[in-house]
Amino acid sequence: MFAKRIKHVHESGSMLGATRRVVGFIPRRLRSVRQVHGDGDGEEALRFHKSRGQHILINPRILDTIVRRSAINPTDTVLEIGPGTGNLTLKLLEAAHKVVAIEIDHRMVQVLEKRVLQRGLKDKLRVIERDAMRAPFPRFDLVVANIPYRISSPLVIKLVYGATPFRSATLLLQKEFARRLLACPGDSGGFNRLSANVKLVADVELVMDVSKRDFLPSPKVDSSVVIIRPKHQIPNVDLHEWRSFTRTCFSSNRNKTLGALFKLKGKVFELFKISNGNDECSLHKGDEVQDEGGLTSFKEKIIGVVRTGGFEDKRPAKLSLQELLHLLSLFNQAGIYFNHRGRHKIEDMLDDNDE
Numbered sequence: 001m002f003a004k005r006i007k008h009v010h011e012s013g014s015m016l017g018a019t020r021r022v023v024g025f026i027p028r029r030l031r032s033v034r035q036v037h038g039d040g041d042g043e044e045a046l047r048f049h050k051s052r053g054q055h056i057l058i059n060p061r062i063l064d065t066i067v068r069r070s071a072i073n074p075t076d077t078v079l080e081i082g083p084g085t086g087n088l089t090l091k092l093l094e095a096a097h098k099v100v101a102i103e104i105d106h107r108m109v110q111v112l113e114k115r116v117l118q119r120g121l122k123d124k125l126r127v128i129e130r131d132a133m134r135a136p137f138p139r140f141d142l143v144v145a146n147i148p149y150r151i152s153s154p155l156v157i158k159l160v161y162g163a164t165p166f167r168s169a170t171l172l173l174q175k176e177f178a179r180r181l182l183a184c185p186g187d188s189g190g191f192n193r194l195s196a197n198v199k200l201v202a203d204v205e206l207v208m209d210v211s212k213r214d215f216l217p218s219p220k221v222d223s224s225v226v227i228i229r230p231k232h233q234i235p236n237v238d239l240h241e242w243r244s245f246t247r248t249c250f251s252s253n254r255n256k257t258l259g260a261l262f263k264l265k266g267k268v269f270e271l272f273k274i275s276n277g278n279d280e281c282s283l284h285k286g287d288e289v290q291d292e293g294g295l296t297s298f299k300e301k302i303i304g305v306v307r308t309g310g311f312e313d314k315r316p317a318k319l320s321l322q323e324l325l326h327l328l329s330l331f332n333q334a335g336i337y338f339n340h341r342g343r344h345k346i347e348d349m350l351d352d353n354d355e
């Protein structure tokens with residue numbers, strides 16, 4: 001109990017050292033913090049929930065860098081996912097025309113709104129109290145956020161494959177996750193389906209690494225800030241088909257060759273609706289192979305494309321985007337298409353396992 005009531009001061013650079021010293025006494029498992037905001041917001045007893053990724057960024061230097069590197073114009077509307085108690089929000093409000101913040105936790109919204117009101121910035125903030133993965137995004141120019149790491153993958157996909165055009169997304173992410181976004185084919189950082197899907201439509205830049213000590217309570221992992229910028233021009237490919245195709249290629253052991261992957265009996269048919277010329281096969285997960293002769297020849301056709309394209313011995317995690325696109329075009333030329341059950345809504349895409 002002795003350490004369960006801790007006082008810390010938000011955002012005050014002069015108090016940060018003191019905060020760090022206090023934080024030093026917090027047991028690893030501590031999840032309850034009594035906060036006193038440095039800007040005179042009064043006491044707020046808050047229990048931070050690990051399950052909601054509630055790790056508050058307390059280092060003002062990092063907060064300032066995030067805002068500065070986001071290059072916010074005074075006319076911009078910024079979307080913030082998970083504003084928490086508002087340390088980042090207050091700085092965004094000073095730089096932007098408007099901030100739209102989506103926060104799932106009512107207690108956080110209450111603290112945030114109180115702090116914003118006290119600063120006289122209420123008119124610039126719109127809070128949407130919802131799960132960001134379920135809420136439709138409003139129009140925005142930029143995203144700037146220290147997000148809950150649990151939703152990193154679906155959130156990044158929702159942004160870069162979403163309908164709203166935006167300039168950039170500055171995100172504080174788990175370090176390993178950020179490295180995957182930055183990875184190139186063959187990198188030890190782990191080029192995977194997520195890397196391929198994001199790289200097709202966006203450029204990713206590393207801004208800085210952030211220590212776990214810069215948060216309260218301190219998470220178990222280190223973090224990184226990245227900036228994701230949607231590309232102005234993307235390859236001429238059906239994005240829904242591309243995503244289904246990358247699911248096939250990265251669906252099992254990263255080290256499996258494409259030859260072995262596509263040879264796996266049933267694998268090809270298991271995950272997708274596949275159209276084969278006029279002879280449409282609509283097989284879904286769990287379906288049995290009905291027409292052994294027809295499907296076997298179809299399977300051979302698929303393997304033939306992999307072989308004649310020179311991809312049989314190659315591994316998906318080592319293929320460049322150009323090579324992946326080339327393989328997809330070879331399939332299409334052979335009358336083989338990948339469509340994820342014909343589903344085209346972004347919400348459906350979010351079920352995907354990108355990691």
Ligand SMILES: C[S@@+](CC[C@H](N)C(=O)[O-])C[C@H]1O[C@@H](n2cnc3c(N)ncnc32)[C@H](O)[C@@H]1O
Pocket residue numbers: 052053054055056057058081082083084085086087088102103104105108130131132133145146147148149151
């Ligand atoms: C890592 S904290 C960031 C807090 C604040 N932005 C900061 O930098 O100090 C993540 C915040 O996201 C909120 N959150 C968690 N899951 C969410 C979701 N699905 N949709 C919206 N907000 C969520 C949490 O309640 C928490 O306030």
